[in-house]
Amino acid sequence: MKSLSKILTITLLYILTLNVSTFAMITEEVDVAVVGGGLAGLTAAVNLHEKGVKHSLYEAKETLGGRTYSVTTAEGTVFNMGGEWIDSDHKRMHALAQKLGLDLQKETYANPVLVALGGDTISMDDKIQLFESIVEKLKRVIKGMKQSPLDYYQAGTEVPYSRYKSLADILPGDLTEDERRTIEAYVEGSDGASTSDLQAPLIVSLKKDIKEFLDLFKYKQAETPQDQIDSVAFQHRVAGGMSTMIGALRDRLDGGNVHIGHRLTRIFKDTAERFHLIFDDGGEGREVIAKSVVMTIPFSVLRSITLDTTLALPKLCLDAINTLTYGTNAKIQIPLKEEEELTPFQYFVHGATKTLSWNPVSGKGLTIFMGGDTGKTLSEATAPPLAQSVLKQLGGTGGVREGLQIKNWSADPFAKGSYSTAGVNQSPKLGTPSNTHKGVRKFAEPVGGLVFAGEHTSLDYAAYMEGAVRSGELGAELAAQHLL
Numbered sequence: 001m002k003s004l005s006k007i008l009t010i011t012l013l014y015i016l017t018l019n020v021s022t023f024a025m026i027t028e029e030v031d032v033a034v035v036g037g038g039l040a041g042l043t044a045a046v047n048l049h050e051k052g053v054k055h056s057l058y059e060a061k062e063t064l065g066g067r068t069y070s071v072t073t074a075e076g077t078v079f080n081m082g083g084e085w086i087d088s089d090h091k092r093m094h095a096l097a098q099k100l101g102l103d104l105q106k107e108t109y110a111n112p113v114l115v116a117l118g119g120d121t122i123s124m125d126d127k128i129q130l131f132e133s134i135v136e137k138l139k140r141v142i143k144g145m146k147q148s149p150l151d152y153y154q155a156g157t158e159v160p161y162s163r164y165k166s167l168a169d170i171l172p173g174d175l176t177e178d179e180r181r182t183i184e185a186y187v188e189g190s191d192g193a194s195t196s197d198l199q200a201p202l203i204v205s206l207k208k209d210i211k212e213f214l215d216l217f218k219y220k221q222a223e224t225p226q227d228q229i230d231s232v233a234f235q236h237r238v239a240g241g242m243s244t245m246i247g248a249l250r251d252r253l254d255g256g257n258v259h260i261g262h263r264l265t266r267i268f269k270d271t272a273e274r275f276h277l278i279f280d281d282g283g284e285g286r287e288v289i290a291k292s293v294v295m296t297i298p299f300s301v302l303r304s305i306t307l308d309t310t311l312a313l314p315k316l317c318l319d320a321i322n323t324l325t326y327g328t329n330a331k332i333q334i335p336l337k338e339e340e341e342l343t344p345f346q347y348f349v350h351g352a353t354k355t356l357s358w359n360p361v362s363g364k365g366l367t368i369f370m371g372g373d374t375g376k377t378l379s380e381a382t383a384p385p386l387a388q389s390v391l392k393q394l395g396g397t398g399g400v401r402e403g404l405q406i407k408n409w410s411a412d413p414f415a416k417g418s419y420s421t422a423g424v425n426q427s428p429k430l431g432t433p434s435n436t437h438k439g440v441r442k443f444a445e446p447v448g449g450l451v452f453a454g455e456h457t458s459l460d461y462a463a464y465m466e467g468a469v470r471s472g473e474l475g476a477e478l479a480a481q482h483l484l
């Protein structure tokens, strides 16, 4: 009798264990699982919805939008906490706004670009001189090479100059302190990392960008008619902020197919070539079985998720997942009081703090943008003195600021960085184009129904919202094709 009750107890325990580990986990089957609810994932889901493909979207956070969202203060000021500016050639972003019926605000450089290095903002003549000198020095370095590093980079071969490993190594040795600070403020903002963490070939695009600023100053100085300035120097932002766009995308989806609070922890493939995705949903968990997957999780995060060997990911793809460099951009948003007036400006390069600043989408405030170590270490402690330093230069009042909004993207566990960038430690091969899929980086080619999407997969628009949207559109198409 004793042994029979022992057997019964063991059996009961076994059944209970099975219940917890297997049966309690919700299992669902879909044709396509979209992982990640940022711009790429939402675009993919909307496209699949329009194609009538059975799909579901799974997002780890309780909110959608990923690296794009906006906040509106009680006073009505709208700040974008992540992605914000849309270039004139970002055609899919323009098309998406139009499709969703959203207004894009055109923002010209009607107000000046201000530059302050150690002390006060410098005059237009000094700016022109500073930028002209930088362009000349960069040109000299580029000309002095047998072949531009960009040629090697695009060919996917190593730059043969070992001493030119990083952008810092290749910068002209005779830059003045002011020139170096200007370059560092600009590069840390736009590329997200410090010059010593970025690849040498970026010197080519750096020269192009600085030259564009120079042209801008010259247009202003020559008092070129406004319409001409408008035609060369403008960008767009979504009126009402990026959360307006995210909300409009969300409204296009069937709510039952969108699962927030679902963090992917593991993915594997069975012998019937179906994908199994295991999610932590804060409860018993969810297992999703899908014929195809659109995977939009940034590689900075994907590298810590269990990717089973059954997925048979190629070495290049695994290398990219494990090593792709991400910038460390961060933002401080400062609401301003109604009576507080700053010096009118469009864009402010502040060399002393290595930050770039601009106005919010609407209302009174100031956005301070940074990268490199300043972005990586941005915290409740470092933000107030930095904000005060920038505000002081723009004629704002000093003192402790209320209501600062700080967003350090490197510290966000679902982003672990701002956007992909050309890091010094990564092989140029990561920039190689796919031969089979237009506009895609080779490492991001689909692997048997597992389709990679997200800004980082885009060949020409990596780092941008444009890249995310393009990859989402293509991702939906490739996933749907896989079902045929």
Ligand SMILES: Cc1cc2nc3c(=O)[nH]c(=O)nc-3n(C[C@H](O)[C@H](O)[C@H](O)COP(=O)(O)OP(=O)(O)OC[C@H]3O[C@@H](n4cnc5c(N)ncnc54)[C@H](O)[C@@H]3O)c2cc1C
Binding pocket: 035, 036, 037, 038, 039, 040, 041, 058, 059, 060, 061, 064, 065, 066, 067, 068, 081, 082, 083, 084, 085, 086, 262, 263, 264, 265, 296, 297, 298, 301, 305, 329, 330, 331, 409, 414, 415, 417, 418, 419, 453, 454, 455, 456, 463, 464, 465, 466, 468
């Ligand atoms: C500070 C900053 C400024 C920027 N400025 C600009 C700009 O001016 N112009 C521009 O074009 N671009 C800009 N960008 C870049 C732009 O925001 C991104 O390129 C774009 O938003 C990326 O979209 P995505 O869908 O590829 O990735 P994401 O938005 O990161 O989406 C991925 C989603 O996956 C989710 N996720 C992560 N882990 C898991 C998991 N385990 N399970 C399930 N879901 C998960 C994330 O929460 C996220 O929602 C900026 C970015 C930052 C951070």
